[in-house]
Amino acid sequence: MTSSTPDLTLNYWNGRGLMEVPRLLLAISGKFPGADYTDGRNSAPPAGLEANLGRMPVLATQEGSVGQSVAINYYVAATNDLLGSTPLEAARILSVQAHVTEMMDCFRKIVPYGATPTEEDLSKWFDTGATDSSGPADGSRRPERFAQWWVGRIEASLDDAGYAVGSALSLADVVLYNCFAEVLLESERGEGFADWRAEPMCSLARTSKLLEAAPKLSGAIEKVKNHEGTKKWLGMRGVQGF
Known part of the structure; x- marks a missing residue:
C-alpha cells in the first residue's frame, strides 16, 4: 500500500535519535520536509503526545497519532512500500x-x-x-x-x-x-x-x-x-x- 503524506508530522527533539529512521524512509520514498511532511523539531514537549504517554517521538496524521519508534517505523515503511512484498x-x-x-x-x-x-x-x-x-x-x-x-x-x-x-x-x-x-x-x-x-x-x-x-x-x-x-x-x- 502506498500513500501520500502531506498531512504527516514527526514530533521529536532537534536531533537524529529515534526519528532518523522515519526521516530516512521518507527520503528514500522521495519525500522531504516542507511539501511532503512536517519535521517537527521541538525544544520542549508540544501538546498532543498522548499516543506515546506524553513523550516523544510521536507521528501525527489526520487519521490519528501513534507513538513508540517501532510503531512509527512500521507506519512509515508500510505506507511507502518499504515493508516487503509479502x-x-x-x-x-x-x-x-x-x-x-x-x-x-x-x-x-x-x-x-x-x-x-x-x-x-x-x-x-x-x-x-x-x-x-x-x-x-x-x-x-x-x-x-x-x-x-x-x-x-x-x-x-x-x-x-x-x-x-x-x-x-x-x-x-x-x-x-x-x-x-x-x-x-x-x-x-x-x-x-x-x-x-x-x-x-x-x-x-x-x-x-x-x-x-x-x-x-x-x-x-x-x-x-x-x-x-x-x-x-x-x-x-x-x-x-x-
Whole structure:
C-alpha cells in the first residue's frame, strides 16, 4: 500500500535519535520536509503526545497519532512500500529491526547512553565475547553476546540478493544503515560535539572493521548509503543536537 503524506508530522527533539529512521524512509520514498511532511523539531514537549504517554517521538496524521519508534517505523515503511512484498517478508523485516534493538540494548549495558566510552569499554564490545554465528546459540555465553556475536548472527539471517530481506530496499536495510553507518559530519555538529557521539557505536573505525566480515550486511548498508534520497537528505538536514 502506498500513500501520500502531506498531512504527516514527526514530533521529536532537534536531533537524529529515534526519528532518523522515519526521516530516512521518507527520503528514500522521495519525500522531504516542507511539501511532503512536517519535521517537527521541538525544544520542549508540544501538546498532543498522548499516543506515546506524553513523550516523544510521536507521528501525527489526520487519521490519528501513534507513538513508540517501532510503531512509527512500521507506519512509515508500510505506507511507502518499504515493508516487503509479502506478509512473511514484512515479518522478517520487523525481525531484523528487533535484532538491532536487542544488540543496542546489550551495547548500552557496556556504554550507557550519554556516557563517554573508554578504550576498555570499546575493546570489550568490539573485540571480545561469544563468536558462534551458526547453529543453535550457545546459551551458556549469553552474557558475552557482544558485537562479533550480533554481527555474525544478523549476517547469517539476511538474504543473498543484496538487500537485507527480499529483492528491494526496506525498513530492514534502513535500520541496519542507521545502526552501523550513520555518521554526523563536522558541518552537522554543534559546538563541542564529541567525535564518538557522531559515530556508530561510538567508533566508526571499529564498526567498519567489524563489517569486513559481513558482506551481506555491508551490501544492504551500501544500498541505503548510495540511494539518491539518502544523499539528498544528508545534504539538507543541517546541524543536529544529537
